Amino acid sequence: MAIRDNLKQVNERIIAAASRAGREPSEITLVAISKTKPAELIRDAASAGATVFGENRVQEADKKIPELSDLTAEWHLVGHLQTNKAKKAVQLFDMIHSVDSPRLVEALDKEAGKQQKHVPILLQVNIAEEEQKYGTSREEFDRLLESAAAASFLRVRGLMVMPPFSDNPEDSRPYFRALRRMSEEYIENLSGEGDRVELSMGMTADFEVAIEEGATLVRVGTAIFGAR
Numbered sequence: 001m002a003i004r005d006n007l008k009q010v011n012e013r014i015i016a017a018a019s020r021a022g023r024e025p026s027e028i029t030l031v032a033i034s035k036t037k038p039a040e041l042i043r044d045a046a047s048a049g050a051t052v053f054g055e056n057r058v059q060e061a062d063k064k065i066p067e068l069s070d071l072t073a074e075w076h077l078v079g080h081l082q083t084n085k086a087k088k089a090v091q092l093f094d095m096i097h098s099v100d101s102p103r104l105v106e107a108l109d110k111e112a113g114k115q116q117k118h119v120p121i122l123l124q125v126n127i128a129e130e131e132q133k134y135g136t137s138r139e140e141f142d143r144l145l146e147s148a149a150a151a152s153f154l155r156v157r158g159l160m161v162m163p164p165f166s167d168n169p170e171d172s173r174p175y176f177r178a179l180r181r182m183s184e185e186y187i188e189n190l191s192g193e194g195d196r197v198e199l200s201m202g203m204t205a206d207f208e209v210a211i212e213e214g215a216t217l218v219r220v221g222t223a224i225f226g227a228r
């Protein structure tokens with residue numbers, strides 16, 4: 001079964017990267033990015049040991065997650081979220097990686113309050129200040145953090161970044177490093193006792209570099225499920 005082999009290889013690469021960085025592999029959680037992939041393949045990945053899945057669109061997740069409600073899986077939203085989908089997002093997901101504006105914080109907090117659900121969130125930072133990318137600019141980060149930290153039903157658990165696309169994983173390293181510094185400066189003193197501070201960084205092309213730079217959540221799709 002291809003997915004089982006892929007998953008095994010990805011896990012071995014995670015262990016090797018952790019060991020190079022002097023980290024425990026248990027500090028790193030693999031988020032299997034299942035966007036565009038059908039429920040049967042997600043089921044295969046779950047039976048091969050995947051426990052955390054990531055989707056990037058609320059509408060797609062709203063179809064798939066209920067079909068897979070018998071799995072003991074965690075679901076993370078990793079793609080851009082519009083405020084008008086906040087309600088569904090709060091219903092469906094265990095963590096939201098892509099919070100990038102005070103307006104979205106407000107919408108999510110309101111829905112989480114209605115549903116009486118505490119929602120772990122990550123703040124997505126557009127560190128490279130790319131024009132077409134989602135994520136808060138460095139300049140607006142303070143305001144975003146302030147609003148998120150003040151929200152009653154949201155828990156800021158860490159940061160997320162998507163560096164500019166490149167064929168060379170080393171090109172991502174400075175962005176991963178910068179995210180880690182921001183986390184040390186702004187997030188570590190804010191998180192609850194015993195909560196791990198999360199750094200969501202690294203995809204198929206660069207997850208090993210991300211682990212060397214401190215990633216705790218790696219978002220890997222293609223290397224597990226094949227090309228989309």
Ligand SMILES: *Cc1c(COP(=O)(O)O)cnc(C)c1O
Nearest residue numbers: 033056078203204219220221222
């Ligand atoms: C699709 C996606 C990934 C996974 O990308 P791969 O290159 O297939 O590993 C990770 N993060 C986000 C936000 C994505 O949209």
